[in-house]
Amino acid sequence: MTEHSELSGLAGELRAAKVPRRGALIGVGALLVILTNAIMFILPPLLPVIQAQYGLTTVSATMWIFTLLTLGGGAGYILLPRLADVSGDRNASVFASGCLTVGALIPAVGDSYPALLIGSAIMGFGTAAQLLPLGFLRRNLAGEGIVTAVRVLVIATGVGIVVGMIGGGVIVENLSLRTFFCILAAAFAATTIVSFVVIPHSPPAESVGRIGVLGTVWMIAWVAAVLLTLTQGLVWGNAAVIPLIAGVVGGVLWVRVERRSSVAVFDVAMLKSPLVTAASLSVALFGAVNAAFLLLLSTYSQVIPAYLPSKDAYGLGRTALQTGWLMVPFAVMFVVGGKVVDRLVAKGRGASVLVMGALLTAAGLGWLALAHDRPWHYLVGAGVIGLGCSMGYAAGFSIAQMAVSEEKAGMAAGVVGTAMAIGIAFGSALITGVLSASVVPVPGTDIEVAAESLYGTGYWISVGLAMLIVVAVLISRVRNGRRVPAAAS
Template sequence: MAHSAEQYDTPVAEQFVPARGRGPLIAVTIVTGFTAAAVTFMLSPLLPVLLRDFQLTVGDVAWVFTALLIGSGVSTILLPRLADVLGDRVATTLGALFLAVGTAVPGVVHTYPALLIGASVMGVGAATGQLGVGVLRRHLPGESVRTAVVVTQFAQASGAGIGLVAGGVALSHISMQQFFLSAMGCYLVVALLAWLVIPSSSRDRTVGFGVGNVVGLVAWMVVLLYGINTAGSEGITSLKAIGFAVAGLAGAGIWAVLEKRSKAPVFDLALLRSGTVARTMLAGLTIGMAIQSVTFLIPFYVQTPHAVGYGLDYDALHTGLILLPYSVVGAVAGIVGGVIAARTRPLAVAGIGAVCHAIAALWLITSMPDASATAFFVAACVYGVGSGMVGVGLFASMQSCVPPSLTGMGTSMVGIIVTISGSLGPAIYSTILQSKSLAAAPGVPAEDRYQLCLLVAGVCDVVVAAICLTARRKAAESTS
């Protein structure tokens, strides 16, 4: 049964089940978020290594990320919903096992098809780190939404930083197969810890899983993401990309109509009547594109051979190191953002983060042509501040609007909208980069294409800042 939007406009009374100890539970939550985030970020600096090791083309490597992204979309739907219905212990353990299996496949079978399969399965476990919000909110007596969100975001930001450099460091000592098998061992240990430490939960009979609803949501999400990523590799005018994108949007519309009538909805669409929820979702739709400007554009720029006229000619390790401040500063900013969110509206924190993103984009635009390593280091720090605050602000905003029993639903709603937006970013950026090449180096984007991409990202940041920072004022006007 749907809940009224008014019910969710104010914080709800939290109900907690007994916990087995504050310290171990927080530690396992940090480890889970840390390791889950690492798998997503460790592949970004390894693009050239994958290309050489598996004898691939650039297009082939792009499909590895497409597989990971599509799997992540499924994960964002499936795992938080399982946590609401079957309990946090089952969902977290299952997510860690997906990560273990995903890394084992390319570790055991060293082929391109195995790499694609492994990336897909890894993606299905990618949302494991987000489950920490529900674990802490439901199992730590007296803990606030802010604490649950801050701890989880800190763990994920830290893991992202390690992931950026782990691949480059590890591959200087071991092979790609050994790297994947070592990761498999880590995730098996995480799965065991999650099962032993996270308390079991009794089945909540009032919350239905809604298999048909979940399958329908996954179906249109996968079709839409496939269409968006096809646009990135084949161009936004590709009939194939347009067809899948239209089919995905049409499926979303049909699913939304059926979801309203469902007795076991995956998302309670009545939540969207809440001004806070609507603004949070709209901000998430645009901020995903802005975040991808860091993880997608910067690695390509810095790994461009300087001989073509720009670029830093970096390898995977150096790329990870120059992006490391993004994650480290983001982890600290997430904590600071949580403190600020406790004293004001969480959306205001997200708005401040979006402003930081816009400043970083402007800094890089003005640093070109021929941006230096220092320029990217400074930008990574400012981007880190922005991402840490945006993450805490959006997730805290949504969690303030749902009861503890629907923590997973709130996590999924933010996660899905950011995933869709995040996949749209590389598609748009790829199209822009391919629109103009250097005359002396066909296939290498002209440097001003990066400036144009950053301008698009900066505009998205400004839109998010406006949505979030005007929330308080408009809310006051509506009640006057």
């Protein structure tokens, strides 16, 4: 009996020795989220520089860089979290970080427009690594794994957004594109090594199953068709209806087939859990609102009033770097929001948090609809919107995580992450369309900017998107008639 106890104790010590230090694991998770979000938001300030350096004659050619980044991200959101469930957290994280490294290295070495397009697609796929900490933190941190994982995701996302926007401004003013991509490749290579060293290999449970290749490829195809329509719709005009129809029809058929599949990409039963579908839709709308706000802020603040006719003059005349600093309150309140609501969500108050987040976001957008011609207007609005969005993201991702066992944490993250990617693309496309409805030519150039009145319109449309979240949650609550179950401690 004593010998058995000693052996059991030794086995326990060996298991404990394999568990990584909490701080190191959280640090790697935060690093992945910050870097991947920074990539997505470092690009807008760089687009004019890219257009000039590579001699691109049209804006649409420049936007293909962002389009491929988005399409790659859509594929990654579907595949990478599920790969973590099936193949292990370390393997998925190292693979994703490796994709980011290769994606940055290609334009650094090639230094050409085609190389940049290829690198953007590969980096876009790797940016889905931001969802992986939801799985490996939950699986390796005892007790409040879900709360910690979601908190890291939300807080690091806010930091990554501002790092990206400020970093883009710094690069525009001080570095060449080639130097930037060299630095980026080195940073991702270091992240790959750290991921391999710190993140433990977690063999998949037998209940997880395997990745259904046909269903996964099919889903990537129809999601890509929808994203392609959203990002290129204005350029293609009526022709954009073709990929849109293909995407919608493909999605409907995919859902019907997946319901009967033994190797479904996503567990349909999870989507039937209380509030999960509403939470996914809410995160998509929060993503749309987030993208809309960033686009409206970035474009208005960088318009130089002196360059426009006096009757049409508007803008703050700020540089890309100065525009990034306007986003600091957004990041600060993202941190606050993530910490304030995680306990409420863990206790099953996710629906209330989604509604509170939506109302705060709508209030911040409504403020900017009325007042957006002074820097301090944006500082106030960014703080309120950042608080509301962080609450919404925290609640949405937590609700999905609490609906599944930890073996399927990646799958749950993939569902919500895919919804977020579509929402971000939709918000960007919608506001781009609004700002293109009426333009003002800049004298002496071929450049056109949006008419000032369209910014107020854009903000009010964004308020409407935020209020749709409230509607979606209320409908779900009425249909389910109960709250979301509390997370297991």
